[in-house]
Amino acid sequence: MPTLVEVASRASPAFAALKAVAHEAHADDPLWAPESEEAVDWAFGESAAGRTPLRAWVALVSGVPVARAAAIAPDGPVGWIGLFECLPGAREAAVAVLEACSEALATWGYAAAEAPHADPLTVGLQVGGFDAPQTVFTPRHPPAYLGHFEAAGFEVRQRMVAPVMTADRVPAFPAGLAGVRVRPLDVGRLERDAAAFHELQTDVFGGRPGRVARDPGGTRRLLERLLPHVDPDLVLVAERGGRVVGNLLCLPDTWQSHDRARIDRARIVSIAVRADQRRRGIGLAMAAYLARTLVAKGYTSCEGAWVREENRAPLALADRFGGRVGRRFALLGRSLGRA
Numbered sequence: 001m002p003t004l005v006e007v008a009s010r011a012s013p014a015f016a017a018l019k020a021v022a023h024e025a026h027a028d029d030p031l032w033a034p035e036s037e038e039a040v041d042w043a044f045g046e047s048a049a050g051r052t053p054l055r056a057w058v059a060l061v062s063g064v065p066v067a068r069a070a071a072i073a074p075d076g077p078v079g080w081i082g083l084f085e086c087l088p089g090a091r092e093a094a095v096a097v098l099e100a101c102s103e104a105l106a107t108w109g110y111a112a113a114e115a116p117h118a119d120p121l122t123v124g125l126q127v128g129g130f131d132a133p134q135t136v137f138t139p140r141h142p143p144a145y146l147g148h149f150e151a152a153g154f155e156v157r158q159r160m161v162a163p164v165m166t167a168d169r170v171p172a173f174p175a176g177l178a179g180v181r182v183r184p185l186d187v188g189r190l191e192r193d194a195a196a197f198h199e200l201q202t203d204v205f206g207g208r209p210g211r212v213a214r215d216p217g218g219t220r221r222l223l224e225r226l227l228p229h230v231d232p233d234l235v236l237v238a239e240r241g242g243r244v245v246g247n248l249l250c251l252p253d254t255w256q257s258h259d260r261a262r263i264d265r266a267r268i269v270s271i272a273v274r275a276d277q278r279r280r281g282i283g284l285a286m287a288a289y290l291a292r293t294l295v296a297k298g299y300t301s302c303e304g305a306w307v308r309e310e311n312r313a314p315l316a317l318a319d320r321f322g323g324r325v326g327r328r329f330a331l332l333g334r335s336l337g338r339a
């Protein structure tokens, strides 16, 4: 029988055990990026700052840490369970930590749980493409994790795919689109570009059902977290008549190597065009600008942002660049209502 230990903060003695679970779970996995553990420090930091409360547990069997998960309390009707990791074969412990998190969310008053979800960047369970590398700010999970979640009452609610574009397959596109200026991030005027990014993201992604739009402080923290990884040449702004109409946020895969000169993978975190400006070639113009920059800088591949399987527009755009589906992810959910 596993013993559950609650990990109250990064100063708790059990915090090291919580971290150890991920390192042990991926010990034989050369494609796992230990850098992804930054999400643990981020989530505990957000909780300590009083922004997004968290309760985390580690399960021990004979004193050895074998599974972990955290219940996270965002604004809105759906609670999150994130930071899940589990050693091979430890399903009972996996279910025990997921149950503890579900109970915590129910006690907080949430009617449903979404998982895995630790923060706006750390979302989704990998369910396919296991031979592809883990890229910056994405998770990597062994195939067994889906069964652990299902054993704890979770179901797949949404499937997502990540297209991969490679330099050898990108066709040539005409440079430029009449009336639209595509430019890289202006680091000298970061505040202005960050404000425009927030406004556009809220416009495009804020109004989805069950989602609470990020406040400007949330966007600022997100950008501060991304900033050490940013190459301004890969962050694009599209303007029409001085108005920002599109954004494309791509990062060098800084989890591939600590030496920037050796990085040849990139990852698109997000691409968005204002709703009233779509199907006019702006997405294509930004993507073509990015492709030219990536090739010129020596990148050989770029993983697209994950998109819901039914989100045709970005997938069609990826097709135009020779994109092929690489990794697959799922968002799981369960009701927390008492039977």
Ligand SMILES: CC(C)(COP(=O)(O)OP(=O)(O)OC[C@H]1O[C@@H](n2cnc3c(N)ncnc32)[C@H](O)[C@@H]1OP(=O)(O)O)[C@@H](O)C(=O)NCCC(=O)NCCS
Pocket: 204, 269, 270, 271, 272, 273, 274, 277, 278, 279, 280, 281, 282, 283, 284, 285, 305, 306, 307, 311, 312, 313, 314, 316, 317, 320
């Ligand atoms: C994805 C997105 C950025 C595309 O921008 P866009 O400016 O409308 O794209 P373009 O006009 O350049 O279209 C390029 C090509 O993509 C395809 N495409 C674009 N929208 C499409 C749609 N709704 N259905 C099918 N294909 C579509 C087409 O092949 C199109 O070429 P065509 O118009 O000649 O047929 C835009 O739809 C968007 O902001 N969506 C919401 C945000 C989002 O889901 N982002 C992805 C996850 S981060």
